[in-house]
Amino acid sequence: VQLVQSGAEVREPGDSLKISCQGSGYFFMKYWIGWVRQKPGKGLEWMGMIYPGDSETIYSPSFEGQVTISVDRSTRNAYLEWSSLTASDTAIYYCARLETYSGRNDAFEIWGQGTMVIVSS
């Protein structure tokens, strides 16, 4: 079971970007996948999550309208997308699979390796 994320990206302010997270080794459609931001030297911020089975998506109010979370079931990929990057988007972005030990989402059991995004002119 693993999540493999796309490689590091360097972009200029105003650019668009879509990063990916591919799940393997498990029934992809069954588990929610979340996205977590970590700015340089800072803590973890939950951005939102998506259920591949029906594409239901929940965003943190702090990120709603700033990013788009999507999924492609045919390629087993979840995506995080920006239409117009700013320098404040510079961070490492992790995808993580939610486990349901209690019968509902309760912990990020599997994490991707992270994708570093640098936005600079």
Place this chain on the structure above:
Amino acid sequence: DIVMTQSPVSLPVTPGEAASISCRSSQGLLNSNGYTYLDWYLQRPGQSPQLLIYLGSNRASGVPDRFSGSGSGTDFTLQISRVEAEDVGVYFCMQALQTPFTFGPGTRVEIK
């Protein structure tokens, strides 16, 4: 949103000694299903976070038994019975009771 706080900010420890990290939530994390939605994660330097404890007190797969989680309501504790060099990193608590899920600011554990 549920606000998570942690203490201490930094924790220097001697190998072989015990260590304890506190996490508090701005509201109770007990769900009506009887489960408490509090997790602990360790982020080693340069690595992705890894799950240590889920639902307050359950060790994740492969986590050594020197790690234990306890607490209820709004007050939680992660204990390391005998710290080893590989335990160095930043420990985060996270509430999964309601969205948006929120993390504590982290506690950095370092070897003296």
